[in-house]
Amino acid sequence: MSLNSLGRAGPIVSTHALGTMTFGAETDEAEAHRMLDLFAGRGGTLIDTADVYSGGVSEEIIGRWGRARGGMADMIVATKCRFAPPAGSRGAARRSVLRCVEGSLSRLGTDAIDLYFVHGWDKDTDPVETLRALGDLVTAGKVHHVGWSNVTGWQLERICATARAEGLPVPVALQPQYSLLDRGVEWEVLPCALENGIGMTPWSPLGGGWLTGKYGAGARPTGATRLGDDPERGLEAYDRRNTARTHTVLGAVRAVAARHGRPMSHVALAWLQARPGVASLLLGARSAAQLSANLDAAGLCLPPEDMDELTRASAPGLPDYPYGFVQDWSGVSHWDRLGTGCAGSGGSADPI
Ligand SMILES: NC(=O)c1ccc[n+]([C@@H]2O[C@H](COP(=O)([O-])OP(=O)(O)OC[C@H]3O[C@@H](n4cnc5c(N)ncnc54)[C@H](OP(=O)(O)O)[C@@H]3O)[C@@H](O)[C@H]2O)c1
Structure with missing residues (x-):
């Protein structure tokens, strides 16, 4: 695994990160610790939790793993606040962040x-309040870098402009959903991140499992898979994502994978890793076997x-104005004309 700078001012991280949303849910502690060992043994350095x-069990499992191996100084551990505010507080309010x-x-x-990521925009809290709390945490040495997740382009720009104007920590990282099945981030969020030197750590790089090819058009999933457990789950819910567009994309991924003799998941991950601004992919897995693959x-x-081929098959279909206005004659958005590169060259202005 190679390394990337996370944005212009962030830490150096592995190009593939370990997402731990399954820890304490589909994945028990023993398997989670096997995954952490495997990840560290393969050169991974970025662990993402919330x-x-x-x-909170995911954080506890990581904490016990760290203690058992004598610390996590060789790891970059990311966690998040916002969706579990203490009683009497708002999501990203100062009191909430500090608690x-x-x-x-x-x-x-x-x-x-x-x-430390703020997990999403909080319409009831002025970002300057959140940024001041984060700034105090950085000054106190309790947080090294800050990032945001799940924001629109104007929200990200407002956060960055406010931080610069007030001398507060500018986010080094953005954590959006981004994959061949959902490229909505390319309209506003990715350009804003590039403009501000922010590195991206995309979540659901396999579309919650769809890009492995495990879900077909004709049968609702059953059995021990994410959508077998709960077909209505999240943005990857079966009825929401079982569309002609999804199967067009899957067809292209399948064709490229066959030419390379690789699983579809490898192709989907390789495409995303090479996109502009992407620093590290958050790999989700329920087992060490999936993580290893x-x-x-x-x-x-x-x-x-x-x-x-993959970029064209997954083209997000921009509205005519203003987005369509910046498309070229071939229908490929201007981001698709940017240079893309392989792992280790897509993450930032300063790849290493
Ligand atoms: N900031 C946010 O709001 C946010 C939101 C979501 C996630 N995240 C972060 O992003 C990480 C990754 O998200 P994600 O879990 O949705 O990622 P994903 O890679 O799109 O989906 C992971 C799921 O796909 C299936 N899968 C993975 N590898 C497979 C393989 N080789 N073969 C077959 N199935 C495979 C597994 O589900 P099954 O085996 O159960 O089907 C696995 O849990 C999370 O752990 C979390 O750290 C952040």
């Missing part, structure tokens, strides 16, 4: 959080004609 994952960070520090068993994608560099 205070709300299994009600939530103490809970995460305690569960992770650490003195400082390497990367996904980490095998790390060395895959798709040739330009394959990248192009």
Whole structure:
């Protein structure tokens, strides 16, 4: 696995990160620790969790793993606040951020959080209040870097402009949903992140499992898969995503995968890793076997004609104005004309 700078000012992270949303849910502690061992053994350095994952159990599992191996100084641990505010507080209010960070520090068993994400926009809290709380945490040494997740373009720009104007920490990282099945981030959010030197750590890079090819058009899923457990779950819910467009994209992924003798998941991950602004992919898995298979994608560099085929098949279909106005004659958005590269070259202005 190679390394990337997370944005212009962030830490150095592995190009593939370990997402831990399954810890304490589909994945029990013993398997989670096998996944963490595997990830560290394969050169992974970025671990992503949140205070709300299994009600804090994900953070606790990571904390116990860290203590058992004598610390996590070789890891960048990211966690999040916003969706579990203490009673009497708003999501991203100062009181909430300052209380939530103490809970995460305690569960992770650490003195400082390497990367602290605000998990989403809070319409009831002025971002300057959140940024001041984060600034105080950075000054106190309890947080090293800050990031945001699940924001629109104008919200991200407002956060960055406010931080610069007030001398507060500018986010180094953005955590959006982004995959071949959902490229909505390219309209506003990705350009804003690039403009501000922010590195992206996309979540659901396999579309919640769809891009492995495991879900077909004709049969509702059953059995021990995410949608077998709950077909209505999240943005990847079966009825929401079982569309002609999804199957067009899956067809292109399947064709490219067959040409390379690789699983579909490798192709989907390789495409995303090579997109502009992407620093590190958050790999989700329920088992060490899945994680190992996904980490095998790390060395895959798709040739330009394959990248192009996937990009065209998944083109988000921009509205005529203003977005369509910046498309070229071939219907490929201006972001698709930017240089894309392989792992280790897509993440930031300063790849290493
Ligand atoms: N900031 C946010 O709001 C936010 C939101 C969501 C996630 N995240 C972060 O992003 C991480 C990844 O998200 P995600 O879990 O949705 O990612 P994903 O990679 O799109 O989906 C992961 C799921 O796909 C299936 N899968 C993965 N590899 C597979 C393989 N090789 N073969 C067959 N099935 C496979 C597994 O589900 P089954 O086996 O159960 O079907 C696995 O749990 C999370 O862990 C979390 O850290 C952040």
